[in-house]
Each structure stands twice: as structure tokens, then as C-alpha cells.
Amino acid sequence: MTDHSSLHLLIGGEQLSGGGRETQDVIDPATAEVLGTLPHASADDLDTALANADKGFKEWRRESADKRAAALTKAASLIRERAKDIGMLLTREQGKPIKEAIGEVIYCAMLFEFYAGECKRTYGRELVRPTGQSARVIYVPVGPVAGFAAWNFPAINVARKVGGAIAAGCSVIVKPSEETPAAGLALVQALLDGGVPADVCQVVFGVPDEVSRHLLASPVIRKVTFTGSTAVGKHLTKLAAEDMKVTTMELGGHAPVMVFKDSDVDTVLDTMVGAAFRNAGQVCVSPTRFLVEQDLFENFRDGFIERAKAITVGNGMDQDTRMGPMANERGPEGLAKKIADAKDKGAKIDTGGERIGNQGFFFEPTVLSEVPTNAEIMNEEPFGPVALINPMASADAIIEEANRLPYGLAAYAWTNDPKLRSRLAADVEAGMLAINGANVSAPDAPFGGVKWSGHGQEDGAEGVMHCMVPKTVHES
Missing domain, CATH: 3.40.605.10 (Aldehyde Dehydrogenase; Chain A, domain 1)
Structure with missing residues (x-):
């Protein structure tokens, strides 16, 4: 064919x-x-x-x-x-x-x-x-x-x-x-x-x-x-x-990205922003909930916004396109509703949040920050081009939030602390965990989740x- x-x-x-x-x-x-x-x-x-x-x-x-x-x-x-x-x-x-x-x-x-x-x-x-x-x-x-x-x-x-x-x-x-x-x-x-x-x-x-x-x-x-x-x-x-x-x-999943205070912000952003908007966020292992220790939060959020704004959205057949449309009409409609709910509950829309044009199913790369945990988008998989960035008080708080949801497909973590990495491997409830990287899939490695x-x-x-x-x- x-x-x-x-x-x-x-x-x-x-x-x-x-x-x-x-x-x-x-x-x-x-x-x-x-x-x-x-x-x-x-x-x-x-x-x-x-x-x-x-x-x-x-x-x-x-x-x-x-x-x-x-x-x-x-x-x-x-x-x-x-x-x-x-x-x-x-x-x-x-x-x-x-x-x-x-x-x-x-x-x-x-x-x-x-x-x-x-x-x-x-x-x-x-x-x-x-x-x-x-x-x-x-x-x-x-x-x-x-x-x-x-x-x-x-x-x-x-x-x-x-x-x-x-x-x-x-x-x-x-x-x-x-x-x-x-x-x-x-x-x-x-x-x-x-x-x-x-x-x-x-x-x-x-x-x-x-x-x-x-x-x-x-x-x-x-x-x-x-x-x-x-x-x-x-x-x-x-x-x-x-x-x-x-x-x-x-x-389904709703993958946490745990960013600890010993991380290099630019390295994390250079890796994870592209992963977040890959396939317009329509990835079961997409990094969606960015849980950032307070010391790094502002720099991380600002750097994420800058990189999101630079993403070229267009027809996937165009060589310069970095993010194509969502795959069907349900995508933009459902995502817009989740973003509106988050905004109503106090989340900040830092960039994006809108459908693009009236031809096809394009949606802006979107960043929300300080999103309350009772917002729908913090509890149900967005499955679209949106990143949720929240400041966290401590490593314990990050791990607790990472495990809060009934989902456990993929999780991501950034730290150079060997003891913390061992703890994450043992305690994070996910079928796949990437530490200091964005790849959780390989032909020779099992792919699957736990819980829901x-x-x-x-x-x-x-x-x-x-x-x-x-x-x-x-x-x-």
C-alpha cells in the first residue's frame, strides 16, 4: 500500500x-x-x-x-x-x-x-x-x-x-x-x-x-x-x-517527572521538553506531571515556557514540523475542557491553551503551572500537548505525589544522588522508570505498567x- x-x-x-x-x-x-x-x-x-x-x-x-x-x-x-x-x-x-x-x-x-x-x-x-x-x-x-x-x-x-x-x-x-x-x-x-x-x-x-x-x-x-x-x-x-x-x-498513564534540587535545569529541559510534546503528547508514557523541587521551580518553569514557544507546529509531512496535529477531533475538544477546568481551579496558563486555526486538529504546545491536585487534568491523563509544572517542598513530597494516582506506567527522575536513585528504583510505583533520561522503551526490555x-x-x-x-x- x-x-x-x-x-x-x-x-x-x-x-x-x-x-x-x-x-x-x-x-x-x-x-x-x-x-x-x-x-x-x-x-x-x-x-x-x-x-x-x-x-x-x-x-x-x-x-x-x-x-x-x-x-x-x-x-x-x-x-x-x-x-x-x-x-x-x-x-x-x-x-x-x-x-x-x-x-x-x-x-x-x-x-x-x-x-x-x-x-x-x-x-x-x-x-x-x-x-x-x-x-x-x-x-x-x-x-x-x-x-x-x-x-x-x-x-x-x-x-x-x-x-x-x-x-x-x-x-x-x-x-x-x-x-x-x-x-x-x-x-x-x-x-x-x-x-x-x-x-x-x-x-x-x-x-x-x-x-x-x-x-x-x-x-x-x-x-x-x-x-x-x-x-x-x-x-x-x-x-x-x-x-x-x-x-x-x-x-493509560500520567507520568510524573521528578526533578530534584541537584539537577542541571538546562539538561533536564533539553531532554524532557521534546519528550513532553512528542506525538503532540499523545503517548501513554508521555511525561506530564513535572514535580520540581522549590529551589529550581522558577528557572525550570521559565525555561520550559521558552522552549515550548519555540516548537514548530504544522503538517507532519513538512520536514520542519516538530509537532503535528492531534489525531482526531476528540483531542482538541477534550484537552480544551481540561485546561478550562484547571484554570477555573487556579492553575496558571503560562503559554498555549488554545486550538490552532480551523483546519485540522492542531493545538498549541501548552504549559500550566501551580496546578491544584483537584483539577481534572492532574488526575486524568491529558493525552495532548500540555505540561503541568508544580513546585514541591521536598524529595519526600515529590515521591508521594508521584505515587498519588492509581496509574503506574512510566515515571522519570533527575538526580545525581546515588542513594536517592536507589530509593526511587525501589519506591516509585511504575512499570518503567527512566533516571536522567527520557527513554523507557527498547526492543529487548519489557514494556508495561502496574495498578490501573x-x-x-x-x-x-x-x-x-x-x-x-x-x-x-x-x-x-
Whole structure:
């Protein structure tokens, strides 16, 4: 695919569209123009996909690790070759700058390359027994997987749903977001072109609740993996519990950035301002709550404002753009309401706070300071280009505020004090913690949260192991 004119389902390797299926428009967030028309899967389509997944699993689970690794390696190579084209699809449907989009696609190739190696590293263990007896633990694939991906990272979210499952020996039916379908389709097509059987990896679209209920009602599906909001994650977990399906939930966050008094303000700002406005703040691990020790607060706030004002906002296809539009109409509307609520409760709007123009879904890079903790935006993930900066009285107060919310996906901290760094590693309630940096994601490291931010991990060896189940074999 090089544009959005041929969107389709991908079931059993067949590209399906038309046929009286329901459809929906895919919108360019930079212009609000229609990019293409996406077909929805019918109930019969979903049943066909389920039957294929059942058949595909029974065959794929018995394939050698070498063959699974070879298919993932070849797919990664194809993704690298197609990275620019897939990146352009991604930017057109999601809005992020083209450089970020291509980088996202390359990350998918890196992830598949890592998973190719993990195909051969699903180790078990031998237990000590008297002579003549044995006991061992082996790991077997959990079964067909249903994966549901969010729109903010159309390629990575799909790669995380399918890569670990395929490496483990599972089949997978993935539903990318209907708002950003093309990048995910292109990614799965690369897997099929790389040698993954057509029944092992399939793509469906539709009304999200209808598709999830249909797939989760089937005994074929043995695992559910989802990236998205906490509310939807709780709903899917309840549906999965009806049939005791395994779940991996990568849900919302509201990441604290803990800036302690021994930090170098310019170094922190040079790193974290870009991270805060990456993908227009539509990142589950986006640094949102900046908790700054009082001694540094004014300099930190002023430096943040200066850098936020310098960010070039525009169409993601323009090379000079540093921040694109929000991905859909809901983004600017919801963020404006949260900012208005914060202002009413006493927060200071230091810069931004307004929608840009009347074409597309652009919003100003925004900085709020001295935001009361009872403001909605301090308790619910903003998921937009806004940074919240508050002065804090002490290190203890910072850590307490960092852990106050029920979310625990990512957290960030800046300090050179070795004792404090050890304390942060032990006490901060998050699945991922970056100290003196902004990166919490790598192909070889687990990605996931705690509390309301979900459970289970993707990426790393854990991304494969969470698609497998242990089996103990006793022999006498």
C-alpha cells in the first residue's frame, strides 16, 4: 500500500473489501479531509478469521524455532525497505512528523529482529529428583491471540500485538484502530510476505465493541492483548474473565517527572521538553506531571515556557514540523475542557491553551503551572500537548505525589544522588522508570505498567513469554 485508496481486511491472506460491508471514512488530522474508506468485518468475516486462527495455530505451534525466526527476520528486512512508504501512510492518518513516523516503523523492524532471536530462547528448567525420576518445566504457546491496538502508534502497537505471539508459536487476529488502519495493514503484509502463514496473522476492522465481543466470545481465542484506555481495558478484562482467557493490558498513564534540587535545569529541559510534546503528547508514557523541587521551580518553569514557544507546529509531512496535529477531533475538544477546568481551579496558563486555526486538529504546545491536585487534568491523563509544572517542598513530597494516582506506567527522575536513585528504583510505583533520561522503551526490555496502567508486558523476552504458559512434566 502506498496510499489509503485500497484499505481492506486481511483474512486468510485475502484482501477483502466491498461486498456490502459497512464502511467508515479515514480522516487526515492535518486537513480533516477523507483519505480513504475502510471496510468493517461482518460476523461471517470474524467467524472465518477465527476458524483460520484455530487452524493456523495448530500448524504454527509445531513449526521449528528456526522457521519462525526466519519469517520474523525476513519481515523485519522488508519493513526496513518499506519504512519510508509505511511512514508516509502513518503520518497521513495519524499526524505525527514524518521523521517520527519512519522511526516508529524502524522500531518495529528492530522488535521483530529481537523476537526472531527469542524464538530460540524459550528455555525451560530441569528440577532435581532422585535417580529414575524426572521433573521439568516447559513453555508452550498459549493459543490463538486477539490483539487490539490504539491509534497513537499505529505501527508499534500492532507490532507489539503480533510479534511476541508469532515468535511464541501462536496465531493472532489483530484489530488496528479504525482511525489509523493503513500502517498496521502494511506491517502485517510484510509479515506475510516474509513467510508467516496467512492463517497465522490476520487483520480485521469494525465497531470496536462489536468486534471484541465477537472474538472474545469464541473459545478459539485463548489470550487477549490490548493497548488503550484504562476504562476499555477493564471492560475487555471482564469479558476475557468469562472464559478465563489470559490478558495483557497496556493502559493509560500520567507520568510524573521528578526533578530534584541537584539537577542541571538546562539538561533536564533539553531532554524532557521534546519528550513532553512528542506525538503532540499523545503517548501513554508521555511525561506530564513535572514535580520540581522549590529551589529550581522558577528557572525550570521559565525555561520550559521558552522552549515550548519555540516548537514548530504544522503538517507532519513538512520536514520542519516538530509537532503535528492531534489525531482526531476528540483531542482538541477534550484537552480544551481540561485546561478550562484547571484554570477555573487556579492553575496558571503560562503559554498555549488554545486550538490552532480551523483546519485540522492542531493545538498549541501548552504549559500550566501551580496546578491544584483537584483539577481534572492532574488526575486524568491529558493525552495532548500540555505540561503541568508544580513546585514541591521536598524529595519526600515529590515521591508521594508521584505515587498519588492509581496509574503506574512510566515515571522519570533527575538526580545525581546515588542513594536517592536507589530509593526511587525501589519506591516509585511504575512499570518503567527512566533516571536522567527520557527513554523507557527498547526492543529487548519489557514494556508495561502496574495498578490501573495494566498488567503483563510487551517487548523484551517477556513479550514472548506472556504468549506462553508453563507446563510441568513429571516422569517416573
